Amino acid sequence: LVFGWIDGDVEVRAPLMAQNCPPTVSRPDEPPSFARQMLERYGALKAVRGGLHANNFTEGWGGPASEHYRRKLAAVQADLDVETNENVKAWLHEHKERLKHSVEREAERELDENEG
Secondary structure: OHHHHHHHHHHHHHHHHHHHHHOOOOOOOOOOOHHHHHHHOOOOOHHHHHHHHHOOOOOOOOOOOHHHHHHHHHHHHHHHHHHHHHHHHHHHHHHHHHHHHHHHHHHHHHHHHHOO
């Protein structure tokens, strides 16, 4: 039902749904999450991948941010190692790069805070 609605205006509706769907992307051997189905169907659209990135970075955690992003980076690499869908791979590669930047930025910020 939802995908039929999206297909009625993919350029507008697919990015909108990507920004608002639960951000968990399941692995190929797991039951497909909504985010995975979005990427498989519409992940060739940069706006869909971007919407899911924005959604995926909306979260909370405890402890140093750099460590949080390092753990996420390791999980993304593990997912990449087993991924089979090209659209999902593209999103994972982009996500990996964003996480690398987040690790670097937060490690620098934490160092500055400890020195200050």
